[in-house]
Amino acid sequence: MTPLERRSSISLALIFALRMLGLFLVLPVFALEARKYPGGDDPALVGLAMGVYGLTQAVLQLPLGIASDRFGRKRVIVLGLLVFAGGSLLAALADSLTGLLVGRALQGAGAVSAAVTALLADQTRDAVRTKAMALVGGSIGLMFAVALVLAPALAARVGLPGLFGLTCALALAGIAVVVWWVPAEPAQHADAPRGRLADVWRHPDLLRLNLGVFVLHTVQLAMWVAVPALLVQAGLAKSAHWQVYLPAVVLSFGAMGGLFALERAGRLRAALLGAIALVLLVQLGLGLLAASGAAPTLWVLGPLMFLFFCGFNALEATQPSLVSRMAPAALRGAALGSYNTLQSLGLFAGGALGGALAKWTGPTGLFAATAVLCAAWLVLTWPLRPVGRGGTGGH
Numbered sequence: 001m002t003p004l005e006r007r008s009s010i011s012l013a014l015i016f017a018l019r020m021l022g023l024f025l026v027l028p029v030f031a032l033e034a035r036k037y038p039g040g041d042d043p044a045l046v047g048l049a050m051g052v053y054g055l056t057q058a059v060l061q062l063p064l065g066i067a068s069d070r071f072g073r074k075r076v077i078v079l080g081l082l083v084f085a086g087g088s089l090l091a092a093l094a095d096s097l098t099g100l101l102v103g104r105a106l107q108g109a110g111a112v113s114a115a116v117t118a119l120l121a122d123q124t125r126d127a128v129r130t131k132a133m134a135l136v137g138g139s140i141g142l143m144f145a146v147a148l149v150l151a152p153a154l155a156a157r158v159g160l161p162g163l164f165g166l167t168c169a170l171a172l173a174g175i176a177v178v179v180w181w182v183p184a185e186p187a188q189h190a191d192a193p194r195g196r197l198a199d200v201w202r203h204p205d206l207l208r209l210n211l212g213v214f215v216l217h218t219v220q221l222a223m224w225v226a227v228p229a230l231l232v233q234a235g236l237a238k239s240a241h242w243q244v245y246l247p248a249v250v251l252s253f254g255a256m257g258g259l260f261a262l263e264r265a266g267r268l269r270a271a272l273l274g275a276i277a278l279v280l281l282v283q284l285g286l287g288l289l290a291a292s293g294a295a296p297t298l299w300v301l302g303p304l305m306f307l308f309f310c311g312f313n314a315l316e317a318t319q320p321s322l323v324s325r326m327a328p329a330a331l332r333g334a335a336l337g338s339y340n341t342l343q344s345l346g347l348f349a350g351g352a353l354g355g356a357l358a359k360w361t362g363p364t365g366l367f368a369a370t371a372v373l374c375a376a377w378l379v380l381t382w383p384l385r386p387v388g389r390g391g392t393g394g395h
Contacts, residue, residue, distance in 0.1 A: 001124075001128050001131065001132070004123065004183055005123065005124050005125070005128055005132065007181070007183055008119075008120060008123040008124060008132070008182065008183050009120065009124065009131075009132040009135045009136075010135065011177055011181040011182045011183075012116050012119060012120045012136065012182060013135040013136045013138075013139040014139070014174075014177055014181075015077070015081075015112075015116055015174045015177050015178060015182075016113075016116060016136050016139050016140060017139040017140070017142070017143050018170040018171070018173050018174040018177070019081070019084065019112070019170065019171060019174055020139070020140050020143045020144070021143040021146065021147060021170055022088065022166065022167030022168075022170040022171060023053070023107075023167070024143055024144050024146075024147030024148075024151075025147045025150060025151050025154065025163050025166065025167065026151075026160070026163050026164065026167065027050075027147070027151075029151050029152060029155040029160070029163070030046075030049075030050050030160070033155060033159065033160040034046045034049060034050075034097060034100060034160070036160075037094070037095070037096055037097045037099075037100060038095070038096045038097065039096055039097035039098060040097050042097070045097055045101070046097065048101060049097055049100045049101040049104055050104070050351075051348055051351055051352075052101055052104050052105045052108065053104045053105065053107050053108035054108065054344050054345070054347045054348040054351075055105075055108065055344075055348055056105045056106075056107075056108030056109045056111075057108035057109070057111040057113075057340075057344040058108075058111075058341050058344035058345045058348065059341075060108070060109055060111040061111045061113060061114050061337045061338075061340040061341040061343075061344060062114070062334065062337035062338055062341050063337070064076055064080060064111050064112065064114060064115060064337065065114030065115060065118065065333040065334050065335075065336055065337020065338070065340070066333060066334045066337060067115075067333075068114065068115035068118055068119075068333040068337075069118075069330060069331065069332065069333035069334055072185060073115050073116075073118055073119035073122065073185050073333070074119070074178055074182065074185055076112065076115040077112045077115050077116055077119070077178050078175055078178055078179070079110075080110040080111060080112030080115065081110060081112060081171050081172075081174050081175045081178070082110070082171075082175065083106060083107075083109050083110035084106075084107050084109075084110030084112075084171045085110075085168045085171035085172055085175075086106060086110075087103050087104065087105070087106030087107035087108070087109065087110065088103065088107055088164050088165070088167040088168035088171060089103075089164070089165070089168045090102060090103035090106055091103025091104060091107065091160075091161075091164040091167075092161045092162075092164035092165040092167075092168060093161070094161075100160075103164065107167075108344075110171075111340070111344075113336075113340040113343070114333055114336040114337035114339070114340045115333060116136075117133070117136065117320050117324070117336045117340070118324070118332045118333040118336045119182070119185055120132055120133070120136065120324075121320075121321075121324035121332055121336070122185060122186050122332070123183060123185070123186070126325055129321040129324060129325065130259065130268065130317050130318055130321040131317075132321075133316070133317040133318070133320050133321045134256050134259065134313065134316075134317035136316070136317075136320075137312075137313050137315075137316025137317045138253055138256070138313055138316075138317075140316065141249045141252070141309060141312065141313055141316070142249055142250070142253075144245070144249070145242060145245045145246040145248075145249040145250070146246075148241060148242040148245050148246070149242040149246060151163070152239055154166070200327060200331055200334055200335045200338055201338070203326065203327075204383075205322075205326055205384050205385055206323060206326055206327065206335060206338070206339075208380055208381050208383075208384055209319050209322055209323050209326075209339065209384075210323075210338055210339050210342045211342065211377070211380060212276070212315070212319055212377055212380070212381055213315075213319055213339055213342050213343045213346060214342040214343070214345060214346040214349070215346065215373050215374065215376075215377040216279070216312070216315055216319075216343075216346065216377075217343050217344075217346030217347045217350055218346040218347075218349045218350040218353060218370075218373065219279065219283065219350065219370045219373055219374060220312065220346075220347075220350060221346075221347050221349075221350025221351050221354060222350040222351075222353050222354030222357065222366060222369070222370055223283070223286065223308075223354070223366070223367070223370055224354070225351075225354030225355055225357075225358045225366065226286075226290070226354070226358055226363040226366050226367065227286070227301075227305075228241060229363070230286070230289070230290070230296045230301060230363070231244060231296075231298075231301060233295055233296055234295065234296045234297055234298050234301055235298070236298060244298065244301065244302055244305055245305065247302075247306075248302065248305040248306040248308075248309050249309050251306055252306055252309035252310045252312075252313050253313065255310045255313075255314075256313060256314070256317070258271075259271050259275075259314050259317060259318070268318055268321075268322065269384055269385075271314060271318055272314075272315070272318045272319070272322070272381065272384070273378065273381060273382065273384075274314075275310075275311040275312075275314035275315045275318065276311070276315070276374065276377055276378045276381060277311075277378060278307055278308075278310060278311035278314075279308060279311040279312065279315070279374050280371060280374035280375055280377075280378060281307065282304050282307050282308040282311065283367050283370045283371040283374055284367075284371050285300075285304050285307075286304060286363075286367045287363075287364060287367030287368050287370075287371055289301075289304075290362070290363035290364045290366075290367055291364045319339070320336065320339060322384075323335050323336055323339050324336065353369070354366060357369055
């Protein structure tokens with residue numbers, strides 16, 4: 001990477017990290033803390049308040065991605081972070097579950113993922129794009145693990161209002177990074193020829209990648225409905241689950257070197273398919289573990305979590321990198337907006353699917369379903385045409 005590419009990658013990954021840390025800090029304790037609010041005795045309303053963020057984010061990812069193509073990436077990012085900060089403040093001041101629901105919905109309206117990844121694509125060459133995207137994906141995985149460590153202790157000290165207040169502060173810090181650290185964006189939005197959004201939706205490989213990120217995040221959230229219970233069965237208290245997650249996430253970063261080597265060798269498609277197969281293997285392993293009836297052990301669950309994060313981090317790097325290469329430059333924000341819309345819908349679908357399957361079929365049926373989804377994803381992605389460093393496909 002050039003110094004400018006390093007600065008762009010690190011600063012934009014930091015924006016993702018600050019935003020996602022705020023979100024992840026709330027998730028491990030939300031269901032328990034929300035019960036203390038008026039209306040918190042309604043599990044359906046608690047679930048809606050927790051998941052409505054994903055719905056509003058899914059609705060607005062594409063419009064804000066298109067807006068970043070036309071009006072500039074940094075303007076849209078700052079606006080989105082302001083909306084996210086406002087939603088966080090509203091949730092911090094809420095005195096009822098309905099207030100929490102409105103605040104969470106407003107948080108989701110600050111959907112800046114497409115604009116941030118589009119700006120990262122604008123400011124990096126194809127040859128280092130996957131490495132840049134890996135910094136973003138890695139920051140998300142690391143913030144997830146850090147939040148699992150910090151959330152219970154912080155919630156005990158400051159409660160849910162304090163966590164939302166901290167989320168607001170993190171969003172404002174993200175705005176400061178955009179204004180003072182992120183390099184100036186290329187001046188290409190005003191005079192760039194406008195493509196047609198239909199070109200994004202008709203592109204077969206972009207469709208494969210969009211459906212792929214939907215499946216990835218459906219599987220990710222669905223499996224987390226059952227994985228904590230398996231860890232408890234293995235003798236690990238809920239407050240200590242980070243002792244499995246954090247090492248698995250950190251060690252998985254070391255495996256990213258193999259991904260970059262495959263990219264330099266022009267074998268990014270092979271890396272993508274291999275990562276999907278790895279996630280499939282983990283689902284099969286968890287399913288067999290759940291079906292065996294024997295008590296799981298940390299010596300099995302730990303390596304499975306490591307393998308999952310290896311595959312997850314590789315996919316979080318390769319898929320948006322490929323989307324940015326395949327999409328026409330004038331539609332990069334729209335293409336990444338579509339991609340992030342499917343990602344958000346996957347999170348929502350994963351929560352709903354995981355909860356329903358855990359209730360009606362138990363963990364065995366849940367992991368069987370996620371394995372089938374991964375197998376279908378692998379078959380769907382197999383015809384993907386290789387994309388060269390110059391962004392051309394079909395070779």
